[in-house]
Amino acid sequence: MKHLRGLDCSIPYHVHDAHELILIRSGSGSFYVGNAIRQFQTGDVFLLAPGVPHWFRCDRAAVRDSDEYEFVVLQFYKSFLGEEYFDLPEHGMLKRLFGAEGLALSFEGLTRDSLAELLLSLPQAIGQRRLMLVLWILAALGDNPQCAPLHQAISTDIELGGKTSLDHIQTYVADRLRDRIYLEDVAELLNMSVATFCRYFKQSTGRTFVDFVQEMRIEHACALLRATSLPIREVSEDSGFHSMAHFIRLFKRLKGLTPQAFRKMFA
Template sequence: MKSNLPTLKIIEPSFGSSFTLTKYDINYNSHFWHYHPEIELIYVNGGAGKRQVGSHISYYTNGDLTLIGSNLPHCGFTDETTGNKNEIVIQMKPDFLGEHFFEIPEMRNIKDLLQQAKSGITFGGKTKRKIGKKIAKMEDKTPFERLLSIIEIFNELELATEDATVLNAEGFRMEMHVQDNERINSIFNYVKDHFKEPIRLEEIAEKVSMTVPSFCRYFKKITHKTFTKFVNDYRLVHACKLLAEKPISISAIAFESGFNNFSHFNKTFKEFTGKNASEYRYELKSFLE
């Protein structure tokens, strides 16, 4: 029987190092829902794909740079269609430099960054390009040089407020020791597996043994979104992905993304992206070229 719970990943530091740095030259197809106590900095070098962190879902282009806090559930960022050159993942425990290291005055800003990362942060613009190059160079450095680099990178990310986007609302937390997380993650995985089909509120509420009103209140309290908006966002991001990757008609994309009403798709897509699907595809194609 397939489990809908997020999988706990066990991560061991590299030999002679307090954190791990892993480069994937072949796409790391890890789209299962998982979490781990380690903080994770992900750099996708080029390409485009789906970003799902907590209750946030979006589509990235021209690579990605995202910082994910401890125990924040997420899916992998690349698959066989991403088109990236490589992916570098840096992972460390929150206390990888000692229990009180980030308490010293010089580290206060980095401590604030790692606290904010519990909601997930993505970085764009010049920061993505600049930090991406620094991460790529870390592969050839000694363990000591890597350690200095990661502290320097964290410091620069904390200062890059204009290029930073927090992915989940303040107060959003899905730490795995909380009793209700099994329920919310079961819901997330159900949407991930069934978003192309109609999903009735009665159906999902029954799945988690709740009445519809109780379920709606519960979901909004945990995610700061209504369930309908969460499902629509998931479908719209999938539509963005198809617009970039598949030369099929927009109406076919709408139906393949779970929208049975083309007019409703057009309306919600424009509300979500600020432009209609044809404009979005044209601008994305021009940008990628």
């Protein structure tokens, strides 16, 4: 467990293989999680699954000399009580917290102080008491119906056309991001007409194929903006956009800020 306090509790960009529970006991700012950029404020509670990239950046402009940020962070492995513990019928409410890989959840309606009291008691607890505290914390989360995903992961385990899973479609798109992708070619992979493919894809994924391609291109652009110093125009072209204006407009709609502002957040 980590207890971060001070005028700046910013958490740098990182990924880890444990679940992470974060309580914002005081403070505000912005954070990047999965494929979304959000704002955080005092009282927010987040549960991040293993493998979800994230960082938190405090809003220094809003800080006064008397203010102090305070984050309480708990990392744990789902298997800390055994691989099948949370699959038991009596833990149905908890199981939903671990039901989707790459998921990040936010919670509302929790009592900040009571949750903080449980978390801050962990370092002094030993033996079974520590395990019980963790279970009480998870039970409080599992019993809370007001939880929502922080970002929309691109799922690839959906079967389309019988044996063809969405990861095959994703691979096809990823290999052709710089090129124009035609619905006729993708539909042919599944031996479907364009109309049937579009309808089936929307029913299976909840999004249109065009939206799916745009999301993949923007995620590719995000990776380039984070890891390279390529000019924005080259990022746009490498991500398959033939119009710089369209790229910036779509990026801002999906991410809430411009590509330039996104890159500065990782500088």
